[in-house]
Amino acid sequence: MKQGTPALEDIADWGYAPAPQATDVVRIAPENGLFIGGEFGPAADGRQFATVNPATEEPLAQVAEAGQADVDRAVAAAAAAYEQVWRPMPGRERAKYLYRIARVIQERAREFAVLESLDNGKPIRESRDADVPLAAAHFFYYAGWADKLEYAGLGPAPQPLGVAGQVIPWNFPLLMAAWKLAPALAAGNTCVLKPAETTPLTALLLAEVCQQAGLPPGVVNVLTGDGAAGAALVAHPGVRKVAFTGSTEVGKEIAAAVAGTGKKLTLELGGKAANIVFDDAPVDQAVEGIVGGIFFNQGHVCCAGSRLLVQESVAEPVLDRLRRRVATLRLGDPLDKNTDVGAINSRAQLDKIRELSDSGQQEGAERWSPPCELPERGFWFPPTIFTGVSQSHRIAREEIFGPVLSVLTFRTPEEAVAKANNTPYGLSAGIWTDKGSRILWMAKRLRAGVVWANTFNKFDPASPFGGYRESGYGREGGRHGLAAYLDA
């Protein structure tokens, strides 16, 4: 060893130096209006609310709060644009607008990523490498469908539906906006989008992108606001298509509200996915899949692998390795490029995660988190693993929507299937095994809309996504996602 270079064993601290992403790429206006008919403006009654950085609890900006009058105006703008501009426009022209939007998202990708992490609390690594590129890819994918609708296998002349009312959640704000807008616009519909109350900023930036792409006024409208604005939008008689991503509870209310209206409805709701690990699984890959499955995006993922089903014979070694891996996760500043686990999106969500986790302890499951220092300000919850979980525990039945994993065991593939399907949800599932025939056998029996075998939490615009049973109906992505926006 050369003199002056410290011996490895003499280095006390192997911690990472901070690697902050610069935030000066983003300029957030102190006040942000609704986007109606191609222009930004205040709510009719002038109401506003604050959107907060969940990592610091500092307000980021004031945002207009849409009321009934604004919903009426946005739907009218969308209806006019539908009749006068968007519906008569040849598909090849609509396609070019969508390609433009995809390109501007790519141009402004870093700005979107930083803004998303500021408003949502997710690690910049994820917003930069997953949310934003996937959002651009979605527009790019559906752009190509706009002039090929008659070849989609949905009949010789599939027709758009009209004005789509779209209500999206806070976990992937920009990506969910892209999932909603891109297929709707490609099919020839116009849109009124209502982003989640806690994460309005990237939807508004996307509205600006629509302006920059030259999209005709009224084709896309964005209404920021709370659940009441979403309910008013869904109930509006001028809306012919409703698309909602969010909780199963609200999804049921929406299904009941649109009953008898003839509105086409697609719902992408909650989940309680089983991630099933067999004794012959490649353990290191499986552990990475388990970690990504539940701790990606702080577990704010409807398809999160929140129930680990591990075969009894390998439970201990898998859990040992899982705990060691979880102990290396870095929780903290979402804008730090080394951060793995960011902030919980809101105080309300944090309270819910805490309440459900406490119930796990009270019901007799064993709780474990790695030694993990939580920042003083902001909303934080450490990665948490419950073992000794039984199927009757609330943490095995209810969607926690946080970084909390419930571990159950099984002995046979039949038992794994029975336990995996023992839920009213059916959004996703994971299978880890080296045995191909078992993958196919399992995949056929798991009642879930997406099955990841020897992988987890993979998304692609060409791949249909959506649930069975109380996880909702309809698909987003692929040709099936297009069908959700056409009368065919």
Added chain:
Amino acid sequence: MPDERLAVRKTYKLFIGGAFPRSESGRSYPVHGPRTGPRGGGERGGGLLAFAAQASRKDARDAVKAARGAFGGWSGATAYNRGQVLYRVAEMLEGRAAQFTAEVAAAEGVSQAAARTQVGAAIDRWVWYAGWPDKVAQVAGAPNQVAGPYLNVSTPEPTGVVAILAPAAPSLLGLVSVLAPVIATGNTAVLVASQDHPLPAITLAEVLATSDVPGGVVNILTGDQAELAPVLAGHMDVDAIDLTGAGPDRAVVLERLAAGNLKRAFRVDEDWSADPGTRRLLLLLEIKTVWHPAGS
């Protein structure tokens, strides 16, 4: 005439789990043909055709249980096998064509010729659906070209237990048109027959019972739709409901009940004599997408 033999009448019962029970409630109701003459117009009040079982809420729940029990086997059968079973049903229908013709004519008050045409169309429709089980995945599924080293395939799968409110008319063609797509795609069914025209439905049940359709795959209830439909629409173990046979007002109420567990609920008005297309087939499918990495 005294030398003419006195006919043995048939008792029309329910069809649940492959058996023909009476309603557990012990109830039945009289089924009349349409009133004939200038004021007929399809109104009931003609001669007594038979008594039909009046199913209770408990019968409806029993039928759901039977349908759930049959779902694993039926949905897990090969598509080729389901196609064979359905085709066998068409063969049995053909053999009973004369009986169906008489029942349709009596139920609807139409001519023998019109009834015969309807029965022929119903059998042909069943054959059309019998050919679908092993083709629907090729039409509704897809390999998806994702941006990464993965095999990604979408496949349609049956939704589960489907409740069906059958349309009143045409009494056999309507029934076949709503039932066949449900079971062709691997779902199991609880069908509420038209209250006014229940007899062809029970005769169809006799056909199903003597074909190779496993018990519980199709369950048929006769009785009061207003009593039975809410039980099915609100049942937590029913996955979808076809409201075609309900009036528009009742359909809205039922659709709201169906939201309780996010049943797939739909009501398709259609011209029963037209080419049915794939609409009903595709309504009762869930798309499952499976990913697997590719690597050496």
